[in-house]
Amino acid sequence: MSPWAPLSERVFRTLWIASLAGNVGTWMQTVGAQWLVVGEPGAATWVSLVQTATMVPVLLLALPSGALADVVDRRLLLLGVQTALFGVGGVLTVLTVLGLVSPPVLLLFTFLLGVGQALTLPTWQAVIPEVVPREQLPAASALGAVNTNLARSAGPAVAGLLVAHTGSATVFALNAVSYGVFALALLFWKRPPRRMKAEHFASAVRAGGRYVRYSPVVLRILARVVLFVVPGAVVWGLLPLVAHQELHLGASGYGILLAALGVGAIAGALLMPRIRRRLSPNRLIALAGVAYGGALVVTALVPDELAVTAVLVVAGLAWMTLVSRMNATLQLFLPTWVRARGFGIYQVVFAGSQALGALLWGQVASLWGLDEAFLLAAAALLAGTVTILWWPVHEQDGADRSPAIFWAEPHIMLEPHLDEGPILVTAVYRVEPAKSAAFIEAMEAVRGSRQRTGASRWGLFQDGEEPGKYVEVYQVPTWEEHLRQHEGRMTGSDERAEERALALTDGPPEVTHLLPAHNND
Structure with a gap:
C-alpha cells in the first residue's frame, strides 16, 4: 500500500x-x-x-x-x-x-x-x-x-x-x-451523527x-x-x-x-x-x-x-x-x-x-x-x-478491535436506574476435570476483557462441594456501565477470548445480575 x-x-x-x-x-x-x-x-x-x-x-x-x-x-x-x-x-x-x-x-x-x-x-x-x-x-x-x-x-x-x-x-x-x-x-x-447515547x-x-x-x-x-x-x-x-x-x-x-x-x-x-x-x-x-x-x-x-x-x-x-x-x-x-x-x-x-x-x-x-x-x-x-x-512491546496486528455485540440482552424483573450500582454479575460454568487447567488459563483473557470494558473487580472461584463447578464474579460501577458492555464496548478479540473459554465448558453459563438491595417499606 x-x-x-x-x-x-x-x-x-x-x-x-x-x-x-x-x-x-x-x-x-x-x-x-x-x-x-x-x-x-x-x-x-x-x-x-x-x-x-x-x-x-x-x-x-x-x-x-x-x-x-x-x-x-x-x-x-x-x-x-x-x-x-x-x-x-x-x-x-x-x-x-x-x-x-x-x-x-x-x-x-x-x-x-x-x-x-x-x-x-x-x-x-x-x-x-x-x-x-x-x-x-x-x-x-x-x-x-x-x-x-x-x-x-x-x-x-x-x-x-x-x-x-x-x-x-x-x-x-x-x-x-x-x-x-x-x-x-x-x-x-x-x-455522521452519533449512534450511541453519550x-x-x-x-x-x-x-x-x-x-x-x-x-x-x-x-x-x-x-x-x-x-x-x-x-x-x-x-x-x-x-x-x-x-x-x-x-x-x-x-x-x-x-x-x-x-x-x-x-x-x-x-x-x-x-x-x-x-x-x-x-x-x-x-x-x-x-x-x-x-x-x-x-x-x-x-x-x-x-x-x-x-x-x-x-x-x-x-x-x-x-x-x-x-x-x-x-x-x-x-x-x-x-x-x-x-x-x-x-x-x-x-x-x-x-x-x-x-x-x-x-x-x-x-x-x-x-x-x-x-x-x-x-x-x-x-x-x-x-x-x-x-x-526485559520489557518488550507486544504488538498485536492481528487483533480484532471492531465492535462486537455478542451478549444477549439482560432480562430481569426489576428495572434499575441507569446510575444505580454497584452491579454484581455472576456466571456459573461447568467444566470437566480434565479441562479445568485450560479453562482457568482461558479465563485470564476473559478477565482482561471484563476489566477493560467496565468491571472494577473480578474473580473466578471453584465450588468446594462440586469440583467441576466454577463461578465467575465481577462488579460494575453502575447499571449503565454494564449495559455498555452489552451494547458496544466489547470487540471481536473479546468475543474470541470468551469463545475459547466457553469451548471448554459443558454448555453456556448461568448468568445472574445482582442489584443493590433497597428497603421498599
Whole structure:
C-alpha cells in the first residue's frame, strides 16, 4: 500500500492540510517564544520553561479532553477550540507589538495555547480512524508524522528568518492565522451523527483510565515512550542554548538546526513502510535509542555547526520512527469507544515526559553545563533502551478491535436506574476435570476483557462441594456501565477470548445480575 493512500480520502486530505498549517504555526510560535527569552538573565531556565509551559497543559488535561472527545461531537469540539486559540494568539500578537510581553506573561500565553493543544491532540487522533479505512491507519499515522515534521522543517526555518528581520510578533500573528485555517476546514466536514447515547463525563474519564490500566499492550507502549522521551527532551528543551552559546548562531541558524530535525523525521516517515516490514517494534526501539543517544553525544562533544546539523538529521529520523511506530500500534489496538481517551492518556504520558525532561535538563544545564546535560541524557537514553530485553512491546496486528455485540440482552424483573450500582454479575460454568487447567488459563483473557470494558473487580472461584463447578464474579460501577458492555464496548478479540473459554465448558453459563438491595417499606 502506498504511504500516500490516505490522502485520496477527501476529508482526511482537507483536514491534513489544515493541520499542517496549524503545526507550522505552532513551531513558528515555539521559535518566536524561545528566542524572545534567550537573552534574558537565567536564559537556560526561561527557555526550558517555555517548553514546559507548552507541555504541562497536555499533562493535566489530555485525559479529560480525551473523555470529552468521546462524549461530545468531535468536530464541534475541534471547531470551538481552534476559534478560541485564534483569539488567544491574536491578543499575544498585539501585546508583543506594544512591548508588553515579559517572560512571565509569555509563559502565561504559552500555557493557554498549550491548553488548546491539550484539547486538540487526542481529539484529532480519534478523528483519523473516522475518515480513513482501517487498513490505511498505519499509513495515516505515518502521514501524521510527515505533517508534524514538515512543519518542524519549514516552521522553524521560516520563523528564524522572520524573527531575525521582523521580530517575534510576526510569527505569533501567523500562528493565530493558522488556527483560523484549521477552523475553516472543519466547517466543511460533515460528520455522521452519533449512534450511541453519550456517556457521562466523569464516568467516561474513569472508564478510560480503567481500560488503559488493564491493557498490557498499552502499558508497554507508554513505558517505552517514557524511557525514550524523558532523556530525548534535552534536544527540544536546550537546542536554543546550543545554537546561541555553543555554536554562536542567530535565530536563522537555530531555525536551520530545527529544520534538520524535521528533515530527518520526514525521511523516517517516508521510509516507515519499509522499516515496518523489515524491523520488529523491539528492534526499531533499540536502533532508534542507539541512534538518538549517539546524536546527543556528538552534540555535546563536537561544537561544530555542520556536525551538529548532520546528527540532528539522524536524531529526527530516530525520534519520528519510534514515536510513529508507537502511535500506529496504539491506533490499531484501541477500540472506537475509548480511542480518544486512550490517546488522551498517551498524550499525558508523552507531554509529561517532555515537560519533565525539559525542566530536568534545564536544571542540569544550569548547574553543570550544557555538554554535561547532553551526555547525561545520552546515558539515560541508552540505559532505557537496554530495558527492551526485559520489557518488550507486544504488538498485536492481528487483533480484532471492531465492535462486537455478542451478549444477549439482560432480562430481569426489576428495572434499575441507569446510575444505580454497584452491579454484581455472576456466571456459573461447568467444566470437566480434565479441562479445568485450560479453562482457568482461558479465563485470564476473559478477565482482561471484563476489566477493560467496565468491571472494577473480578474473580473466578471453584465450588468446594462440586469440583467441576466454577463461578465467575465481577462488579460494575453502575447499571449503565454494564449495559455498555452489552451494547458496544466489547470487540471481536473479546468475543474470541470468551469463545475459547466457553469451548471448554459443558454448555453456556448461568448468568445472574445482582442489584443493590433497597428497603421498599
